Amino acid sequence: xxxxxxxxxxxxxxxxxxxxxxxxxxxxxxxxxxxxxxxxxxxxxxxxxxxxxxxxxxxxxxxxxxxxxxxxxxxxxxxxxxxxxxxxxxxxxxxxxxxxxxxxxxxxxxxxxxxxxxxxxxxxxxxxxxxxxxxxxxxxxxxxxxxxxxxxxxxxxxxxxxxxxxxxxxxxxxxxxxxxxxxxxxxxxxxxxxxxxxxxxxxxxxxxxxxxxxx
Numbered sequence: 001x002x003x004x005x006x007x008x009x010x011x012x013x014x015x016x017x018x019x020x021x022x023x024x025x026x027x028x029x030x031x032x033x034x035x036x037x038x039x040x041x042x043x044x045x046x047x048x049x050x051x052x053x054x055x056x057x058x059x060x061x062x063x064x065x066x067x068x069x070x071x072x073x074x075x076x077x078x079x080x081x082x083x084x085x086x087x088x089x090x091x092x093x094x095x096x097x098x099x100x101x102x103x104x105x106x107x108x109x110x111x112x113x114x115x116x117x118x119x120x121x122x123x124x125x126x127x128x129x130x131x132x133x134x135x136x137x138x139x140x141x142x143x144x145x146x147x148x149x150x151x152x153x154x155x156x157x158x159x160x161x162x163x164x165x166x167x168x169x170x171x172x173x174x175x176x177x178x179x180x181x182x183x184x185x186x187x188x189x190x191x192x193x194x195x196x197x198x199x200x201x202x203x204x205x206x207x208x209x210x211x212x213x214x215x
Contacts, residue, residue, distance in 0.1 A: 022048065022051070025044050025047065026048060026058075028044055029041045029048070029058075029061055033061060033068075036068060038066075038068040038069050039065075039069070041065045042065040042066065042069075045062045046058075046062065055085070056082050056089065056092075059078045059079070059081045059092070060091060060092065060095065062075075063075045063076070063078035063079040063082065063092075063095055063096075063099075072102075076096055076099055079092045079093075079095045080092065080096060082095075083096075088119065089119070090115075090116035090117075090119040090120050090123050090126070093113070093115045093119070094113065094116045094123075096112045097109045097111075097129060098129070101129070101132065101133055101136070106136050106137040107133075110130055110133045113126055113129045114130065124154055124157070125150065125154075125159060126150075127146045127147070127149040127153070127160075128146065128150040128159045128160055130146045131143040131146030131147045131150070131160075131167070135163065135166060135167060140167045140170040144164055144168070147160045147163040147167060148160070150163075151164075157187075158187045161180045161184035162181070162184050162189065162194070164176075164180040165177045165178075165181045165184065165201070168180060169197075174201045174204040175201075175205040175207075177204075177205075178205060178207070181194060181201060185198070195214055198214055199211040199212075199214040202214060
């Protein structure tokens with residue numbers, strides 16, 4: 001058992017001296033983070049960051065913990081610090097983009113996702129995330145193009161079909177919308193919500209019997 005009371009943690013000197021302390025604390029911070037105990041997790045990540053200002057994992061972890069507490073400015077700063085710590089890793093930009101998406105700053109989200117795409121053009125789901133932001137911004141056509149770009153790279157990714165379906169629905173192309181939902185279900189999309197949306201698209205395309213059967 002490890003007592004992680006703040007008053008009993010080792011100093012930064014001890015953290016730097018013993019690698020096991022860094023690994024242990026990283027693991028404990030991640031456990032707290034996964035259990036949404038953000039305050040405890042933040043305390044440990046702060047210690048790791050102070051011991052090593054270039055610790056990318058600490059910056060990313062801090063961002064997640066701050067975001068979980070709705071401290072969005074601090075979260076964004078931590079994500080961008082992670083980018084500075086390792087410019088070759090797109091994760092910091094992706095998390096910053098997701099934060100902007102959550103706070104409905106869609107163009108800023110798109111800019112971050114595109115920056116991540118420049119770092120690694122084949123990173124899974126970045127085109128999909130660009131499309132999500134575009135659709136939220138009201139650009140259905142470009143959102144569909146992003147969904148199709150994602151599909152080229154990851155043809156079995158359910159998300160690209162769901163995004164395409166939403167894009168077709170927003171432009172009233174209901175038959176195509178229903179087909180995309182059908183493909184998503186074939187690839188493993190679960191949950192009654194997907195079936196309801198597919199039924200709605202069938203109904204709006206005039207296929208009432210099909211819609212009823214789906215429901």
